[in-house]
Amino acid sequence: MKYKVLLIEHDASSLRVLKRVIGKSNLDVVSATTLTQAKAIFSTTPPEAYLCAVVDYSLPDAPNGEAIDFALDSFVPVIVITSSTQEDVREHILSKAVIDYIPKQNAQIYDYLSRLLQRLQKNKGVGVLVVDTSRRRRAAMISLLQRHNFDTHELAKPEQILDYLSTYSNIRLMIIDNQLGDIVGIDVVADVRKHFHKDTLSIIGSSEQQSPTVLANFLKSGADDYLAKPYCHEEFFVRVMQNVEYLEQIALIRKTANADYLTGLPNxxxxxxxxxxxxxxxxxxxxxxxxxxxxxxxxxxxxxxxxxxxxxxxxxxxxxxxxxxxxxxxxxxxxxxxxxxxxxxxxxxxxxxxxxxxxxxxxxxxxxxxxxxxxxxxxxxxxxxxxxxxxxxxxxxxxxxxxxxxxxxxxxxxxxxx
Ligand SMILES: Nc1nc2c(ncn2[C@@H]2O[C@H](COP(=O)(O)OP(=O)(O)OP(=O)(O)O)[C@@H](O)[C@H]2O)c(=O)[nH]1
The missing domain is CATH 3.30.70.270 (Reverse transcriptase/Diguanylate cyclase domain)
Structure with missing residues (x-):
């Protein structure tokens, strides 16, 4: 299925370039130059048809990010672009549940946007399992992951992890807290590693304990990475993306090594x-x-x-x-x-x-x-x-x-x- 991207941009030259960048990512561009126009266009298509919206922060009829709220209220994930360099604008944008914020500084932003769009498409098929006894902490992570289109799963208890991972074979990443009631997350990771190799499942250990030994023990027990709580959103995404991309690279290398170059059949x-x-x-x-x-x-x-x-x-x-x-x-x-x-x-x-x-x-x-x-x-x-x-x-x-x-x-x- 070819997804649509709702592009709301007032500046004509920027609109032209963005249309080209989005089109190159094998996505259909639906563009509008004002919020009013975007609302009219959007009302005729279901939100599920959209991968995301790329929204200029400041539009003639929506000068202070109102278009972001419109897209978010319509359940469409949002990437914000802005020519403003003011810190309060950045903070205002990041206070909303947006996927990312891209300042219009140089031509590199188009490359970054292109990579982000490809990731958002791929993420739809990538499962991420969050294991944490706290409903609040799980919800916070799940909400961040869903912004990036991941297929999210959550467990409050570690006992079902192995069955869960076997059932949902698209799960590529598990984020697990260390304090799981009577059970220690580090021990769970060691157990999971007996069944799921690093080439197929990445694990990020996490903890509120400010102890360097927790990090070391997570890694020694088979985790690939560690996220200290509290974390900032940017760090969370960078760690998630790095681990998911690492697995994709491994899969690509394996595919290349296993396939005949001409026909693609197994060698x-x-x-x-x-x-x-x-x-x-x-x-x-x-x-x-x-x-x-x-x-x-x-x-x-x-x-x-x-x-x-x-x-x-x-x-x-x-x-x-x-x-x-x-x-x-x-x-x-x-x-x-x-x-x-x-x-x-x-x-x-x-x-x-x-x-x-x-x-x-x-x-x-x-x-x-x-x-x-x-x-x-x-x-x-x-x-x-x-x-x-x-x-x-x-x-x-x-x-x-x-x-x-x-x-x-x-x-x-x-x-x-x-
Ligand atoms: N185009 C192409 N030819 C290849 C490739 N690999 C091998 N060949 C050719 O396959 C041909 C095999 O020829 P032979 O072993 O003499 O066998 P044959 O002509 O099929 O005759 P029989 O097996 O006796 O029926 C050779 O000409 C090779 O050069 C390839 O990747 N591409």
Missing amino acids: RRHFFNQVHEQLRRSHTKHTLALMDLDLFKTINDTYGHDHGDVVLKEFSKLLEKHFGKFCISRFGGEEFCVFIVDMDEAQALPLFEDFRLAVSEKKFTRKGVSVNCTVSIGVTSKFKKKVESMLGYADENLYRAKDAGRNQVISDLPISTN
């Missing part, structure tokens, strides 16, 4: 990690298939390497469509692999036969030129100690498929479709 190493993970849970029957595009060199030689790349990418999409719920991989070159858990080759063969047919019927088109391509598939359910042993058996069957004329599925079973 061989990641494929076997996934397969071993599945085998830990299931010990019944499995099927592995090795696939190799037929006479692919001819496609490269005839139509060029770029067209060959298109074939590989389109083939990968088809593979995902047919086998996306199983483990799949591009092993390299024009060789692919599929591992199906809890299914023997007799059950899996029709799936591979369907796929082989779909590939043979597909047109791989680049710049108006279409080519056909077929695939040979070797399938096995034979397993000797390690799953890697299946590769050898599948490879033998793949060789037989090539030898028998290509464009076919060969397994250890004598079946009619072969």
Whole structure:
């Protein structure tokens, strides 16, 4: 869903630049130059359609931040921009429940706004759990987090944390107080870390105790950061954002390391990690298939390497469509692999036969030129100690498929479709 941003700005040149910046963030801009105009436009759209409002503090018909109150009263989060450098204006803005305040000082503010808008969109999918026995302290944090569009969760007691984190898998950050009745937050963190790794969950410990050992013990027990109470809003957000962004960076690095550069499919190493993970849970029957595009060199030689790349990418999409719920991989070159858990080759063969047919019927088109391509598939359910042993058996069957004329599925079973 493409969100809207309500932009209320009187200055024409600033309006033009802001529209461009917001539009670049893949958001629809709804703009107004006065509060009156904004009210008229806003009355026709539900507030849920808006990611936020970007509001100039001083407008001709709203000189003292009245437009901020209008947006907040309409349940739209607000980013304020202002050319005023007066301290009392800054304090007035920050006394309201705004997302942020951006002074119109230099061109960097547009870059900052752009990053902020992207964050607000991403935050909608990021869960944050606040664990604190005090309803007032929880409410204060939840209110701050909601301004930044986080998906918020709260718990007054630590006993349910593990179940909670397992149920709500989008929770990326837990902020936990140290005084949890009879239980110490530091001990809870140590326990949570046995189940949730730092790469998937960040933890910020927090306390009203002014003791340096609390901070150190939180960090030694597995917390990533510490927030001393009382805290100022800016510090709270900086710590929250840094921890969330750290996890996103890790996820990005992991994704890059695990994926084949051309097709985006899992690479061989990641494929076997996934397969071993599945085998830990299931010990019944499995099927592995090795696939190799037929006479692919001819496609490269005839139509060029770029067209060959298109074939590989389109083939990968088809593979995902047919086998996306199983483990799949591009092993390299024009060789692919599929591992199906809890299914023997007799059950899996029709799936591979369907796929082989779909590939043979597909047109791989680049710049108006279409080519056909077929695939040979070797399938096995034979397993000797390690799953890697299946590769050898599948490879033998793949060789037989090539030898028998290509464009076919060969397994250890004598079946009619072969
Ligand atoms: N376009 C493109 N070609 C690749 C890529 N990786 C490997 N190839 C090419 O894939 C071709 C594989 O050719 P061969 O191993 O001779 O096999 P084949 O032509 O498919 O013949 P058979 O396997 O016997 O059916 C070679 O020409 C490689 O250069 C890639 O990422 N992109």
